[in-house]
Amino acid sequence: xxxxxxxxxxxxxxxxxxxxxxxxxxxxxxxxxxxxxxxxxxxxxxxxxxxxxxxxxxxxxxxxxxxxxxxxxxxxxxxxxxxxxxxxxxxxxxxxxxxxxxxxxxxxxxxxxxxxxxxxxxxxxxxxxxxxxx
Amino acid sequence: xxxxxxxxxxxxxxxxxxxxxxxxxxxxxxxxxxxxxxxxxxxxxxxxxxxxxxxxxxxxxxxxxxxxxxxxxxxxxxxxxxxxxxxxxxxxxxxxxxxxxxxxxxxxxxxxxxxxxxxxxxxxxxxxxxxxxx
DNA sequence: TTGATTTGTATATTGTATATGTACAATAGG
DNA sequence: CCTATTGTACATATACAATATACAAATCAA
Numbered sequence: 001x002x003x004x005x006x007x008x009x010x011x012x013x014x015x016x017x018x019x020x021x022x023x024x025x026x027x028x029x030x031x032x033x034x035x036x037x038x039x040x041x042x043x044x045x046x047x048x049x050x051x052x053x054x055x056x057x058x059x060x061x062x063x064x065x066x067x068x069x070x071x072x073x074x075x076x077x078x079x080x081x082x083x084x085x086x087x088x089x090x091x092x093x094x095x096x097x098x099x100x101x102x103x104x105x106x107x108x109x110x111x112x113x114x115x116x117x118x119x120x121x122x123x124x125x126x127x128x129x130x131x132x133x134x
Numbered sequence: 135x136x137x138x139x140x141x142x143x144x145x146x147x148x149x150x151x152x153x154x155x156x157x158x159x160x161x162x163x164x165x166x167x168x169x170x171x172x173x174x175x176x177x178x179x180x181x182x183x184x185x186x187x188x189x190x191x192x193x194x195x196x197x198x199x200x201x202x203x204x205x206x207x208x209x210x211x212x213x214x215x216x217x218x219x220x221x222x223x224x225x226x227x228x229x230x231x232x233x234x235x236x237x238x239x240x241x242x243x244x245x246x247x248x249x250x251x252x253x254x255x256x257x258x259x260x261x262x263x264x265x266x267x268x
Numbered sequence: 269t270t271g272a273t274t275t276g277t278a279t280a281t282t283g284t285a286t287a288t289g290t291a292c293a294a295t296a297g298g
Numbered sequence: 299c300c301t302a303t304t305g306t307a308c309a310t311a312t313a314c315a316a317t318a319t320a321c322a323a324a325t326c327a328a
Binding site: 016017018052053054055056059073074075076 | 314315316317318322323324325
């Protein structure tokens with residue numbers, strides 16, 4: 001069964017469109033929405049779907065390819081890779097901690113109840129614990 | 135006892151400096167590092183400390199003032215407010231969920247073990263649960 | 269093999285945003 | 299009042315994002 005793989009872009013956002021595409025696709029890739037070997041849409045096709053220029057999508061694909069998520073070749077398109085061997089960046093853990101704190105601070109500022117924040121994080125932690133290694 | 139209130143800025147980062155200042159200070163404010171009524175450094179002083187232009191700090195202070203964290207006046211400087219009444223944005227919760235997922239995806243991409251991510255989130259959730267309402 | 273088509277890539281251009289330099293405005297204090 | 303201190307306004311240099319356009323490579327059909 002094919003899942004929807006919703007990917008929505010906000011042109012009005014301060015965050016660059018290509019970064020939104022990267023973040024959105026990366027989240028789908030991590031959650032296992034795509035099987036390895038699977039074809040992603042061509043840069044031109046996804047560009048049409050999202051209403052942006054194909055070079056903008058190409059930039060996003062390039063970032064994901066550098067991260068090891070995609071194999072990107074002319075005429076072949078973007079193919080999802082297996083990627084079971086992430087090269088552990090040393091400061092990545094500390095980075096995650098900092099950004100998590102900042103994200104929580106932002107949510108509190110926006111009025112999200114602390115209990116809701118805590119619940120969501122526990123839920124996500126549980127998912128990570130169960131989830132396969134992939 | 136005065137705590138250090140470390141605030142470090144990376145000029146080389148892709149994230150704008152004024153946003154880094156906002157995020158860093160907001161995290162400190164949320165964690166209760168500052169008492170209400172307390173004076174923050176003047177825009178010029180903090181600018182010298184961080185090695186940036188005072189207008190860059192002023193922009194950051196303005197954002198925090200709009201969010202209700204600071205009272206900002208000429209000649210008086212920036213004063214920390216009480217802010218126990220956050221105006222709950224409706225889509226804020228959903229926003230938090232999305233950004234949390236993306237942050238996790240980024241961390242996994244950078245090689246942080248899923249177990250470490252989960253542990254950190256549970257820990258932060260526990261802190262939020264205990265912590266005072268402020 | 270050869271030519272055409274499909275795919276990603278490279279380069280130039282334009283708009284937008286960040287950080288700064290400089291000058292101004294307001295207000296507390298002498 | 300006058301002065302010093304503080305935040306603010308505005309113009310500008312620079313860098314980055316998104317696009318338009320042209321190109322290069324690789325597959326497919328004949």
